[in-house]
Amino acid sequence: xxxxxxxxxxxxxxxxxxxxxxxxxxxxxxxxxxxxxxxxxxxxxxxxxxxxxxxxxxxxxxxxxxxxxxxxxxxxxxxxxxxxxxxxxxxxxxxxxxxxxxxxxxxxxxxxxxxxxxxxxxxxxxxxxxxxxxxxxxxxxxxxxxxxxxxxxxxxxxxxxxxxxxxxxxxxxxxxxxxxxxxxxxxxxxxxxxxxxxxxxxxxxxxxxxxxxxxxxxxxxxxxxxxxxxxxxxxxxxxxxxxxxxxxxxxxxxxxxxxxxxxxxxxxxxxxxxxxxxxxxxxxxxxxxxxxxxxxxxxxx
Amino acid sequence: xxxxxxxxxxxxxxxxxxxxxxxxxxxxxxxxxxxxxxxxxxxxxxxxxxxxxxxxxxxxxxxxxxxxxxxxxxxxxxxxxxxxxxxxxxxxxxxxxxxxxxxxxxxxxxxxxxxxxxxxxxxxxxxxxxxxxxxxxxxxxxxxxxxxxxxxxxxxxxxxxxxxxxxxxxxxxxxxxxxxxxxxxxxxxxxxxxxxxxxxxxxxxxxxxxxxxxxxxxxxxxxxxxxxxxxxxxxxxxxxxxxxxxxxxxxxxxxxxxxxxxxxxxxxxxxxxxxxxxxxxxxxxxxxxxxxxxxxxxxxx
Numbered sequence: 162x163x164x165x166x167x168x169x170x171x172x173x174x175x176x177x178x179x180x181x182x183x184x185x186x187x188x189x190x191x192x193x194x195x196x197x198x199x200x201x202x203x204x205x206x207x208x209x210x211x212x213x214x215x216x217x218x219x220x221x222x223x224x225x226x227x228x229x230x231x232x233x234x235x236x237x238x239x240x241x242x243x244x245x246x247x248x249x250x251x252x253x254x255x256x257x258x259x260x261x262x263x264x265x266x267x268x269x270x271x272x273x274x275x276x277x278x279x280x281x282x283x284x285x286x287x288x289x290x291x292x293x294x295x296x297x298x299x300x301x302x303x304x305x306x307x308x309x310x311x312x313x314x315x316x317x318x319x320x321x322x323x324x325x326x327x328x329x330x331x332x333x334x335x336x337x338x339x340x341x342x343x344x345x346x347x348x349x350x351x352x353x354x355x356x357x358x359x360x361x362x363x364x365x366x367x368x369x370x371x372x373x374x375x376x377x378x379x380x381x382x383x384x385x386x387x388x389x390x391x392x393x394x395x396x397x398x399x400x401x402x403x404x405x406x407x408x409x410x411x412x413x414x415x416x417x418x419x420x421x422x423x424x425x426x427x428x429x430x431x432x433x434x435x436x437x438x439x440x441x442x443x444x445x446x447x448x449x450x451x452x453x454x455x456x457x458x459x460x461x462x
Numbered sequence: 463x464x465x466x467x468x469x470x471x472x473x474x475x476x477x478x479x480x481x482x483x484x485x486x487x488x489x490x491x492x493x494x495x496x497x498x499x500x501x502x503x504x505x506x507x508x509x510x511x512x513x514x515x516x517x518x519x520x521x522x523x524x525x526x527x528x529x530x531x532x533x534x535x536x537x538x539x540x541x542x543x544x545x546x547x548x549x550x551x552x553x554x555x556x557x558x559x560x561x562x563x564x565x566x567x568x569x570x571x572x573x574x575x576x577x578x579x580x581x582x583x584x585x586x587x588x589x590x591x592x593x594x595x596x597x598x599x600x601x602x603x604x605x606x607x608x609x610x611x612x613x614x615x616x617x618x619x620x621x622x623x624x625x626x627x628x629x630x631x632x633x634x635x636x637x638x639x640x641x642x643x644x645x646x647x648x649x650x651x652x653x654x655x656x657x658x659x660x661x662x663x664x665x666x667x668x669x670x671x672x673x674x675x676x677x678x679x680x681x682x683x684x685x686x687x688x689x690x691x692x693x694x695x696x697x698x699x700x701x702x703x704x705x706x707x708x709x710x711x712x713x714x715x716x717x718x719x720x721x722x723x724x725x726x727x728x729x730x731x732x733x734x735x736x737x738x739x740x741x742x743x744x745x746x747x748x749x750x751x752x753x754x755x756x757x758x759x760x761x762x763x
Contacts (some may be wrong), residue, residue, distance in 0.1 A: 205679075248677050256678035261657065290678070356562065373709060375716035376549050376756050377557035377591070378506075407708035408674060415676035455677050 169209050169263045171284065181268070181279040187212070192266055192281060200232055202254035208287075210266040211255075212279065219295045219303070227267065227285065228392065230295065231255065231302035242297035248290075248455060252302045258287040260415070264309055284309045291393075291416075291452040305392070354397050355383030358404045358439060366406035367434040368418075368426065373406060384410045386420075386445040393452070400442035403433070419454030420446045427454060469510050470564045472585065482569070482580040488513070493567055493582060501533055503555035509588075511567040512556075513580065520596040520604070528568065528586065529693065531596065532556065532603035543598035549591075549756060553603045559588040561716070565610055585610045592694075592717075592753040606693070655698050656684030659705045659740060667707035668735040669719075669727065674707060685711045687721075687746040694753070701743035704734070720755030721747045728755060 172191050181187040184196050193210045194201045202208040211229065213222060219242075221228040231252035234244035248256060258265060264284040271280045285306040295301040364379035365372045373380040383402045387395030395401050403420075405413060412418055418428035422443040425432055427450070433441070450456075473492050482488045485497050494511045495502045503509040512530065514523060520543075522529040532553035535545035549557060559566060565585040572581050586607040596602040665680035666673045674681040684703045688696030696702050704721075706714060713719055719729035723744040726733055728751070734742070751757075 253678060260676065260678055260681050371709070373713055373718070375561065375713065375718045377554060377561055377716060380561050380712055380716065407712050408672070411681055411708050412674055412676065415678060415681065417674070417676045 168203060169207070170266075172266070175281055177281065177283045179281040181281070184212070184279070187268060187279050192268060198232070198251070200251040200255065202251045204254065205257075206254070207257040207261055207263045208251065208255045208265050209263075210268070212268045212270065213282075214270040219301055222269070225308040227306040229255075229304045229306055231304065234299055234301070242295055242299045242301065245300040246292075246302050248292075248302055255287060255304050256290045256302075259290055262286065265306065267306065282308075289388075292455075293452060303392075352397055354399055354402060357399060358383050358402045361436045361439050362404040362434065365404065365434065366409055367403050368405060368409040368413075368429065368431070370434060371406045371408075381405065382407055382410045384413050386441070387448040388414075393448075395445065395448070400440055401445045403441070413449075414453070416453035416455055419450040419456070421450075422446060427456065469504060470508070471567075473567070476582055478582065478584045480582040482582070485513070485580070488569060488580050494569060499533070499552070501552040501556065503552045505555065506558075507555070508558040508562055508564045509552065509556045509566050510564075511569070513569045513571065514583075515571040520602055523570070526609040528607040530556075530605045530607055532605065535600055535602070543596055543600045543602065546601040547593075547603050549593075549603055556588060556605050557591045557603075560591055563587065566607065568607065583609075590689075593756075594753060604693075653698055655700055655703055658700060659684050659703045662737045662740050663705040663735065666705065666735065667710055668704050669706060669710040669714075669730065669732070671735060672707045672709075682706065683708055683711045685714050687742070688749040689715075694749075696746065696749070701741055702746045704742070714750075715754070717754035717756055720751040720757070722751075723747060728757065 175190060175192055179190075181190065181192070184193070187193045188196050193212055199212050199214060200208055201210040213220065213227070213229070219228075219230040231246050231248075233246040233250070233252065234242050236243045246252060255265075264286055267282040267285050268279050269282050271278055285308050288305045288307050290302060290304050292300055292302050359381045362381070363372070364381040366381065381404050384405045385395050385397070386401050386403060387393055389395050389397060403413070409418075418426055420433055420441075421427055424435065424441075476491060476493055480491075482491065482493070485494075488494045489497050494513055500513050500515060501509055502511040514521065514528070514530070520529075520531040532547050532549075534547040534551070534553065535543050537544045547553060556566075565587055568583040568586050569580050570583050572579055586609050589606045589608050591603060591605050593601055593603050660682045663682070664673070665682040667682065682705050685706045686696050686698070687702050687704060688694055690696055690698060704714070710719075719727055721734055721742075722728055725736065725742075
């Protein structure tokens with residue numbers, strides 16, 4: 162634990178915008194523990210740092226949001242993508258940050274006025290991961306990085322970034338709930354569609370049939386099959402949602418299981434629970450399988 | 463569904479700050495369907511509107527945040543709290559909004575320059591509910607209301623409030639994730655303490671022993687027993703957290719079950735899973751029982 166705390170997060174003395182002449186300086190400062198690889202990770206713990214060198218044709222650097230491409234499958238000579246990437250090694254560690262919430266340091270390779278150097282860009286969280294067919298026609302793993310700023314954690318305290326990773330939380334004054342500090346219920350946005358799918362299934366999970374009971378009534382979640390929002394842009398329609406318990410919602414979003422067009426579960430035994438007024442569109446199930454689900458050996462996906 | 467959509471949310475033509483001479487006008491405009499009661503609710507669907515009249519000694523109106531006291535247990539003559547409140551009737555419907563995410567309209571009784579009237583204060587979400595001993599010495603149910611503003615839903619679109627409740631989401635451009643639109647993983651904030659409790663239990667739920675497996679690694683959540691943040695101010699220490707699966711995290715936060723000082727589960731069969739290096743403090747378990755758990759008949763809590 163103590164070891165992790167010193168590896169993940171800010172590096173003392175290195176402020177946003179700090180410039181490094183080359184990769185060796187970046188390594189020496191403790192910002193990036195690799196001298197060549199773009200991802201620095203600890204096996205089983207997560208990724209701690211990435212360097213954006215502009216080398217990947219599929220990367221999209223939008224400043225506060227970065228769509229980052231995993232490693233592997235590139236030719237050492239041409240630097241072209243010549244094979245599929247897998248969710249293993251450093252890619253798996255990047256995905257692990259989605260689960261743990263640990264941040265990655267981001268450093269950009271910059272060329273300005275004829276000079277090339279590295280500029281530290283601060284901490285990002287890894288919001289999601291998915292697979293897609295890259296420009297090369299090969300499968301690549303993609304990661305959505307979002308810049309972390311102090312108000313992401315506690316809007317009423319102008320905390321220095323270093324405070325984000327201390328064990329003791331300051332007790333906040335009354336005010337809007339901190340954005341990422343989910344101390345009560347994780348609220349999944351309610352719409353007419355999400356209410357409808359829960360009512361049709363009477364709050365039973367479509368995977369395990371569980372129905373969570375509470376003093377305030379039954380609880381279930383509506384999971385979008387093709388996610389809403391960038392970059393997936395799935396629609397908020399009944400054909401694109403499932404009624405799930407929180408456990409199966411998490412597992413579905415993380416790609417632990419998929420659903421075949423006929424409703425058979427992939428990666429789990431059994432069949433999706435159906436309701437005659439709730440038709441799930443095969444195109445959204447296919448999207449989820451292609452982008453989130455990693456089929457097991459011998460399984461048809 | 464269609465019926466709900468017209469009951470919850472904004473009332474067409476009634477803007478923030480709209481003034482009403484009396485309760486009858488408020489009723490006539492469709493803002494509050496009760497002419498005397500402070501809470502207007504639909505049984506089994508949730509609460510749609512409240513009127514803050516200043517009548518409850520335990521209410522705290524902080525503007526963007528309101529700590530609202532439930533109904534019941536007051537003397538009709540003295541308006542004093544003379545008995546305990548229960549999580550039934552309108553109180554249960556207010557609690558239900560925590561689960562569904564449906565907003566309540568808030569109207570304040572105001573006295574300005576010798577004139578008393580009602581002013582519409584817009585939409586609030588109900589963030590959490592809990593029980594406590596009020597100023598009278600009797601048990602009251604409390605609700606934390608947080609003002610909903612357009613940027614809570616989609617920071618990049620200056621949407622009128624009416625758009626918050628339409629079925630079709632606009633596809634957002636790249637940018638920070640909308641605050642309440644949890645389309646991927648519900649991220650519970652990671653700290654040294656939360657990582658530690660998950661590592662000690664190796665991601666097994668302390669209630670059901672489930673361990674969620676994903677392509678990116680195992681997944682569990684750290685649940686604070688006495689919640690962090692206002693008004694509970696629990697500490698982020700190992701003695702105040704449990705390692706839970708998402709299902710049991712939701713159920714614990716909602717008060718579906720409690721834990722006795724000896725680790726026996728209350729409201730569920732069985733015993734809390736233990737680890738020799740993870741001592742849970744009885745004071746935090748007692749806090750959770752007192753504020754969140756409703757004991758069943760015949761059960762010692």
